Amino acid sequence: MALIEVKNVTKFYNSGEGQVTALGGVNLTVQKGEFLALMGDSGSGKSTLLSVIGALNPPTGGKVLIDDIDVYDLSSERRADFRSSYIGFVFQQFQLIQYLTVVENVMVPLAILNYNHKEQLEMAKKVLKKVGLENKMRRLPNQLSGGEQERVAIARAIVNEPPIILADEPTGSLDSKTGEGIMRLFQSLNREGLTIVMVTHNRENLKFVKRTVSMKDGLIKNQEN
């Protein structure tokens, strides 16, 4: 059984110049333990697909099954619960909360769960150590480099131990050396069993992934296995 099943998903947006087809009937299956790269031109629908998989963006048509759960059959509040336990997001612009320290940012996903402060702190420290930031825990995001902020974002995504990581151009704003470090980190997380779907423009990154899927005009172009 596949972990992620995207079945004939469409997504239309109504913009000023009429309807835009962001996804035109996408079928995609991702097995547990995969490390998948989504490539494609700008505007081809990669981010849209990622957000649809991430239970954040209800599609116009089609189905998304994750762990056999029909994600968009859930109510909006239940879907939030689902995101909390299944999905870890890593955004391109890091999207850290600027007024919280590094360790606090990592603890944010835990704030709505039943952990006491000590447990939260232990979990946050553990993942910060994993991403190599255990000695910068008390800093604010703007006191970190881009690569370090990306690591905080990754720590935040995995602190809750979700089975799936969705990353949208995580290396897009980093220099190639820093980007490579981040890719290695993703690779090691994947080796620990995490399923990763990553949008990337950078062909250099492909040597770290197990499978690549290309998109064009809201459709999957090839599905090389």
Next chain:
Amino acid sequence: MRLLNIAFSNLRVRKIKIFFLLLGIILGVAIIVSLTGITLAMQEQLESKFEDIGMRVLVTPKSNSLFLSYHGISVHSGNYARKTIPEKIAHNIKQFGGQNVTAISPKLVQNAEIKSKKMLIAGISREELNLKPYWRINGKFPNRKQILLGASTAQRLKLSVEDKVPIKGEIFTVSGILNETGTVEDELVFINLAEAQRVFNRNKQVTFIELSVNDKEAISALRSKFTSVAITEVKGENEERQEIVNRFAKFAVLISICVLLIGFLIISTTMMSSVKERTREIGIFRALGFKRKHIVKIILFEAVVVSTVGGVVGYIGGILLVKLISPYITQFEVQLHWSPELGLATVIMSILVGLLASAYPAYQAARLDPIEAIRFI
């Protein structure tokens, strides 16, 4: 890390905005507290000072009833001095009225010059003290060759207790000064009734009789019995003060409602702009699994924190404000105490307004589409 910590941290970084919001809340709360406090203190004072005085009745010479403007004494009219009634009527009324007459005080009011100023002299007996339980005399009730001064009179004439002053060729000593009453009594000079009758040569005569009865029926009974005099029911100064207090209370309520409304709008707009500024942040929270109710909680936590602080500080400020302005409210000695009930009510009210005002912004925040908020790039 709890939602409350997130709320606190966010408040900490938005210090300036929050400071101004707090200032607004504090000001509003302080205004409401001081108005409410003054009203309560006034009512309390009324109750303590005017218990069981009964209905006030004036007995005057028949033709004089029209000019009597303020419980029997018209300062600007002249002919009260000429017309008088026999003092004996007071005695008769008391006998006739019996238990129904709770206090009765005959008075002789005449003009005289003191220190070249035309003053109104009121001859009174000790019975007057029963009618005026709110009187506080610094010194003694006047005896032979003594006078008691109203508060303003004492200031105007620059006289204090033990000073001597000539009236109609005789030397009188100031035996006491009356505390400010907020009535025409502040302008008067009081003298013993018997002395007044001697000095003004009005043996056994009085200008009018003031009495209080505890039964409305008694007034009509008196009217049909004593036909040679005019008997009118007047508003005692307790009713008059009650009216002042009632009017002030209405004013206080009106202002408070306005302030509450303005406070509501200030909190509402601040919270709305805060939600707008935090659109992206809210989207991140939602992406990380926060439910709508968690977002609502964060926003409302902030509202509660701000309005609690505003309520507490505003309460303290309000009481201090009253202490500061109370010397200027002459008619009442407003003494406002630190009342835990008022404090608690204030904080609860502040929190309620804060919550209500933030309800819509919180709803807006919860409704934000997380995907719109973050816009993956």
